[in-house]
Amino acid sequence: MHKQLKISLLFLIVVLGINTISAQNTTTITGKIVETTNGEPIEFATVLVGNPIDQKPIVGTTTLQDGSFILETTAANFYIEVSFIGFTTKRFDDPTITNGKIKLGTVVIAEDSQQLDEVVVEGEISQTVFKLDKRVFNVGADLSSTGASALEVLNNVPSVNVNIEGQISLRGSQGVQMLINGKPSVIANEQGNALGTLTADMIERIEVITNPSAKYDAEGTSGIINIVLKKEEKKGLNGAVTLNTGTPNNHSLGLSLNRRTEKFNLFSQLGFGRRTFPSDEETENRNLVDDTYISSFGQNDKNETFFNLILGTDYHINDLNVITLSGNFAYEWEKENADAIFSTFDSNNSLTDAFRRKELTEATNPKYSYELQYKKDFEGNEEQSLLLSATGNLFAKDQTSNFINTTTVGNEDDLLQQSRTDFSQAEYTFKADYTHPWAEKFTLETGAQYQINDVENDFAISNFDGVNFIDNPDLTNIFEWTQKVLGVYGTTAYESDKWGLKIGLRFEDTDVATLLQNTNVSNDKKYNNLFPSGHTSYKINDDLSLQAGYSKRIFRPRLWDLNPFYNIRNNFSISTGNADLQPEFTNSYEITSIYKLGKVSMNLGVFFRHTEDVVERIVEFQDNVSISRPENVGINNTTGVEFNAKYIPSNWLSFTNDFNYSQFTREGDFEGNSFDFKGDQWSTRLTSKFKLPADIDLEFIGNYRSGYRTLQQEITENIFMDFGARKKILKGKAIVNLSIRDVFASRIRESVTSQPEFYLRDFSQQGRFVTLGISFGFGKGEAMEFSGQKHF
Structure with missing residues (x-):
């Protein structure tokens, strides 16, 4: 962590030093650009400072709404050029500098009829x-x-x-x-x-x-x-600043800056805020053998306070070489409260026991990331390039949860529990990519990547014995996970005006090691795989094209799939990981068409995916307690269709529709039980956008997701709508934005697990979120809707 802090400080010093240098021997250029016909100011006209020796630009800007501009340069010898599309260009050679200032006054430029004709054609x-x-x-x-x-x-x-x-x-x-x-x-x-x-x-x-x-x-x-x-x-x-407020408890401030010069592109972003995510939770565990069940009803409030800082720069060594260095620091404070009533009923549906479970969870989450990139283009061929990059991401979590069970019905003793986790994760990626076109229609790509994941999670669950909290040895351990992936690839492609073919092969070597320190249980895996791919496209005419593709993909179990830490928020519904989990592999085939008909553009695609060692969560039930963990269960064949259409009947109205349908067949077994089944699911999304007078935009997004099955569960269908409205003010340099997520508070998450010996139901709902924001853009930056999301 200290090393990353030093890198961040060094980077900050470099950026500040660049700004300091640029402030030396500065010449300030001012003026106003108008058109010759009526003297009206010209907005967005380009004012350029150039080097008279090589005729290359040094620095530039564009005019404001009133045609005015302010421009600074540290060059000693330069010319000034004023231009705007459809107008003649005016140039000032050897301008006179007085006390570090050049006042061009009002610069009049005239329409260029020849250039306007070219614009219409091109x-x-x-x-x-x-x-x-x-x-x-x-x-x-x-x-x-x-x-x-x-x-x-x-x-x-x-x-x-x-x-x-x-x-x-x-x-x-x-x-x-x-x-x-x-x-x-x-x-x-x-x-x-x-x-x-x-x-x-x-x-x-x-x-x-x-x-x-x-x-x-x-x-x-x-x-x-x-x-x-x-x-x-x-x-x-260029830049923008945004302020948001909303309910429930959604407040944030964001600032983005981007400065471009001849050699440097400096960018930064600062954001901080506070958000609350309330939810209603319901669960039911029903034992179908003795017909008893346990139900819970409760509320949960997750509060997040976050801070985020991004600093970066692109340094253009020359026209063919650029270096990018960027860093990101983020910090989050979490505080979560949960309050639920758990009730136990006998076979006669009579209440026998009940208790109230309260939770307070507190956590801090720091994150550091950095990136260094070098890109080289080659003279004479803009498609030839070499890209080298190194990135690092470090994340930590220090979390403590306290639980209090207070008996309200029955004779059970009150219970105090505690869980803690001290988590750290480091991820490093090193990449090299080279692209080499030859013979005009052929292209070769090759490269390599090496990725390292290193995680340690120290977790414990403790019970209070009346004096102290005593760790439960069965639920306390230190989990270590290390994953190293080396990838090497090569592709070759042929592309003509109408037809093309691209084939490739990727080799990846994976080395995974897990260790539970306290119990000295290790599980190491090493495997390597080939991932072929092939793509082709054919242009029938300007309005109809076809594309087909194949690729082999992999899903590697992630940390929380492997980590055996138990979540005990609900002692009767527990989720955990599985260190023995294997990766799943998918062969993906896809045929897509794109068709344009007037103001409608459509994409229609069909796909087939064959997946082996499918990862699914399996639920085991004992003593009214359900424990879910991921397992590799059989194969899955999925056939589907995807349809996308965008219709823009006028410049004030547009409709976009996404439709997805898939049908799947599952073949698998677990512990001698067959899980063969068939099912389907579909979803659609319709977005309607309206541009109204007075620079007001409205957006309605309707979503429907059908219910579907997994190995043991049935997921309930979902229908909900989001709404947005915004108004441009100050000639578009500022935006007032209103967004309402889940307008009718109809978005839910519900799953039902129905098995011969038990029945489970989980339900949660967050409700409606309303956010009001204002954003102001300056320079050529656009006012934007900074969402106030955390950066993790």
């Missing part, structure tokens, strides 16, 4: 095309000229949806991996919404990958979205 509408293993959304003039943020651009990408709070989903699923120029970036961290500091005219294209090739981790994700920026990034200071 200004394309944004469109999506298939590129082998991905879909590419090219940002046209219809979006890049609007001043929209990256989040708004994403919302125009088929099968991608961004709700009014900035949360991104792909084909209806969240958990999307976001990349900037092909690499992870804190700017792309969905929870921070720093994407608001990027505007549409900085974006060249957006790449969507739903079935990743061998180039990417074999671990499954909901998909990958890569935002590719133009080479000519806007210079100057």
Whole structure:
């Protein structure tokens, strides 16, 4: 931890030093840009300071609404250039500096009829095309000229949806991996919404990958979205500040800053706040052998106070080499209260015992992360590149829970219990990726990744004996988990104007070790696997394209799947891990089509997934206590269809629909019992967006998820709606935002486990969340809806 703190402090000193240097020998340039026809000010005109020797830009900015600008430079020899799309460019060579200032006054520029004609010809509408293993959304003039943020651009990408709070989903699923120029970036961290500091005219294209090739981790994700920026990034200071308040108890403040110069792109984000998550909980454990049962009803309040700081910089050594260094520090204070009544009934449905169980849990969670990246492009071929990166993430949790059982019916003694956990986790990833195109239509990709996970969890459960808390030796231990994964890959691709093929192979070597120190029980696993992939695409015409893909994926059991620590919030319903758990493997096949018909864009895909060693939670029941733990149970074959449609009938109205249906067949057994069964499930999501007069936007999101079966459980269907409204003020530089999650308080989590000898029911509901926020953007930063989420 001390080492990471030193790195963070060193990084802060470097950033501050850069700012100090940039303040020396500064020349301040001011002026106002207007058009010649009527003298109206021109907003978003570009003012550029350039080097007269190599004609390359040094620093730049854009004009405000009144056409004014302020620009600073430390250069000694430079020229000033003023430009705006559709207007003639005006240049000032050898400007006169007086007392460190250049006052250009009012600069008049005229329309360029020839350039306007070119804009009409070349200004394309944004469109999506298939590129082998991905879909590419090219940002046209219809979006890049609007001043929209990256989040708004994403919302125009088929099968991608961004709700009014900035949360991104792909084909209806969240958990999307976001990349900037092909690499992870804190700017792309969905929870921070720093994407608001990027505007549409900085974006060249957006790449969507739903079935990743061998180039990417074999671990499954909901998909990958890569935002590719133009080479000519806007210079100057961009940022946004946001203040939120809401009920129940949702208050946060967020600040994002992004400063671009000739050599440096400095970015930072600061956020802190407090949130409360109340919920109503119900459980029922019914013993069908003697017809007795235990029920509980209670409330739970989880309070979180969090702080988050991001600092980073891109250093452009030259046009072909860039180094990125970023760091993140976060801290969270948790306080959780639970209060429930547990009642025991006999076979005659008569109450025999009851007690009240109260819980107070307190925890602190610090987190550190850092990232160092180097990217090299090669002269003469913009697609050739080398990317090296090293990242580190460290997380800790110090948690204590106190439980008090107070008897209200019956003769049972009162009970005091305590649980504690001292947890630490370190994750390190080292990557190298190289892309080499040749013969115009062929591309070779190769690279390697080494990932280390190192975890220690010291946990204990104690009972009070009247004097002291005594650890229960059966429920107290120190769990160590280490996982090392080495991956090496290679892909080759051919791509013509209409047809393409990409094949790849990834090798991963996995080394896992677990140890329970107190009982000296170890479980080591070492295995290696090949993960092939293949993708092809065919463009029938400009409005219809087809894509097919195959990949092999793996799910490795994570910490809480393996950790045998018991959660005793409910002594009659306990969950734990399984250190013997094996990974599950999936062969994924997918065929997708994209079709455009006027103002409607549609994606229709069918898929088949064959999964072996499926991980499912198995419930065992004894003495009215249920204990669930993950187990590997058989195979699963899933066939499904996914349909996405986006309809934009006018510039003030749009509809987006995501529909998913899957049918599965499960074959498996556990401890001699067959778990063969069939089932299906489906979900749909409809998003309606309205742009009203007075810069008011409304958003309605309706969700339905059908009920479905697992090995032992039936999950209840779910229907709910979210609502959002926002109004732009101060010419769009500020936004007032209102969001209501679960408008009708209908979103629930309910599962029923029905077996020959027992019946279990678990129910929880959080209710409605209302948030009101205001955001202000400055520079070219967009006002945005900082959600106030924690960063863990």
